Amino acid sequence: MTASIPAAERQPGKLRIGMYWASSCGGCDISLLEIAEHLLELIEVADVVLWPCVADFKYRTVADYPDGYIDVCLFNGGVRSSEQEEIARLVRRKSRTLAAYGACAMDGGIPALANLKSTGEIYDAVYHSNPTLYNPGKTEPVERWSTPQGDLTLPRLYPQVLRLADVVHVDYQIPGCPPVGAQVWKVLQAVAAGEVPARADAVRVGCDNRSVCDECHREKRKTRVKEFKRPHLAIPEPNWCLLEQGFVCLGAATRSGCGALCTKAEITCRGCYGASGLAADQGTAMLSALGSVIDATTEDRAREIVDGIADPTGTFYRFSLASSTLKARR
Amino acid sequence: MTDTDIVTRPDETAKPGAWEPRIIAFLCYWCSYTGADNAGTARLKYPANIDIIRVMCSGRIDPDLIMTAFAKGADGVMVCGCHIGDCHYIAGNHKTMARMPMVARVLGDFGIEPERFVHEWVSAAEGDKFARLVRQVTEQVRQAGPLNWPARMRQRGVGHGQDLHPWGEEA
Numbered sequence: 001m002t003a004s005i006p007a008a009e010r011q012p013g014k015l016r017i018g019m020y021w022a023s024s025c026g027g028c029d030i031s032l033l034e035i036a037e038h039l040l041e042l043i044e045v046a047d048v049v050l051w052p053c054v055a056d057f058k059y060r061t062v063a064d065y066p067d068g069y070i071d072v073c074l075f076n077g078g079v080r081s082s083e084q085e086e087i088a089r090l091v092r093r094k095s096r097t098l099a100a101y102g103a104c105a106m107d108g109g110i111p112a113l114a115n116l117k118s119t120g121e122i123y124d125a126v127y128h129s130n131p132t133l134y135n136p137g138k139t140e141p142v143e144r145w146s147t148p149q150g151d152l153t154l155p156r157l158y159p160q161v162l163r164l165a166d167v168v169h170v171d172y173q174i175p176g177c178p179p180v181g182a183q184v185w186k187v188l189q190a191v192a193a194g195e196v197p198a199r200a201d202a203v204r205v206g207c208d209n210r211s212v213c214d215e216c217h218r219e220k221r222k223t224r225v226k227e228f229k230r231p232h233l234a235i236p237e238p239n240w241c242l243l244e245q246g247f248v249c250l251g252a253a254t255r256s257g258c259g260a261l262c263t264k265a266e267i268t269c270r271g272c273y274g275a276s277g278l279a280a281d282q283g284t285a286m287l288s289a290l291g292s293v294i295d296a297t298t299e300d301r302a303r304e305i306v307d308g309i310a311d312p313t314g315t316f317y318r319f320s321l322a323s324s325t326l327k328a329r330r
Numbered sequence: 331m332t333d334t335d336i337v338t339r340p341d342e343t344a345k346p347g348a349w350e351p352r353i354i355a356f357l358c359y360w361c362s363y364t365g366a367d368n369a370g371t372a373r374l375k376y377p378a379n380i381d382i383i384r385v386m387c388s389g390r391i392d393p394d395l396i397m398t399a400f401a402k403g404a405d406g407v408m409v410c411g412c413h414i415g416d417c418h419y420i421a422g423n424h425k426t427m428a429r430m431p432m433v434a435r436v437l438g439d440f441g442i443e444p445e446r447f448v449h450e451w452v453s454a455a456e457g458d459k460f461a462r463l464v465r466q467v468t469e470q471v472r473q474a475g476p477l478n479w480p481a482r483m484r485q486r487g488v489g490h491g492q493d494l495h496p497w498g499e500e501a
Binding site (some may be wrong): 330 | 428431486
């Protein structure tokens, strides 16, 4: 559909790249530095025209660019406020190619776990009931405040975290929390070489199509799970599949491309690369896979085993709640 | 089912005020679907609020199908399969029995009440149990009221990026 609309003519001059952050932690901005010495090669062929994390770019500066001025804009973070939506629309207009960079922009990421709570519950936790708070006046932020000097405004908080693709058309998606440096460099090289079409329909790049299990070095012994263990309460046996040992490892439901970094470090896959090739919904894909590895022949025993999983929703949808089939709590 | 039954089947065009619960039932081919058939053969009456989807085994019911049913507007979902020990594929329903308690917990976290999701074993001979179950589920979903998931998500702005021109203007 929208991908068939041709991109604007490329403006003459060096390649112009941008990076913007919305509802994110800043880790994605840092991950761009993970390309290390290649950064020098990158700035030989490209100019940075937007990157609020490292230099002072005013929104006005970006608004004054001609449409399609930025060749590739990497957008990290989901959309949770009216300000973030406004800038998403602005950079979309100013970019020939817009990529959702990282798990938050692509799938909502960790911030989207707040989609399981209402705005009221979030305000209560942040401004009132948190034990480390001192807020005797019960102060809460408001969108508009009148002072003698004029009205002050704040962006509006949306009822849930949206993906970048929920508010603007996205050409490419680069998964990861954060994306792995080597993959990012491969993508940037392809961009610099002019091998990447400007327009696409949310095509995933910087990853493979299979699951993390395909990249994992751990041995499968074809055993079934008798009991689920929490990672901070047990030490895994090296080189043996973590899921078979009873740790909830999301490798089976997660897209490959990271090189199985976590399972190499004895840590379960958290699922940051999003749903693997064929699965639409990462959480239910994982739930489904878990149902097949339980060692039980009676209903009571099966329930006992799966009840041992603490917080299934938060675990299965750790990075992908905004992309899930249901998307948010009612 | 009479013509009137078909015409009055609940759908999206139903007028407000005339809301009828819409329940999607996933039934396994070998036991539960035959059980539902048994209910029909025995001329047992149950409400026309369920839409039956036949699958080969309850183990084939990907939990995402349940989520999708709710996300597309179902007010309730039923999952029925062979009793444990009766599976035509020996252990297909063993997967179901491990998955469904997790599905119920996840649905609870999404704010979908337990009355809206029912998982029960129905054998080929249990037509009366099936009819009773449908009556009971229809009633409890009616009590819970309309779920209306698609409208809720549209209201919150999910997905309108799909309709946009790449430059940001409305398509």
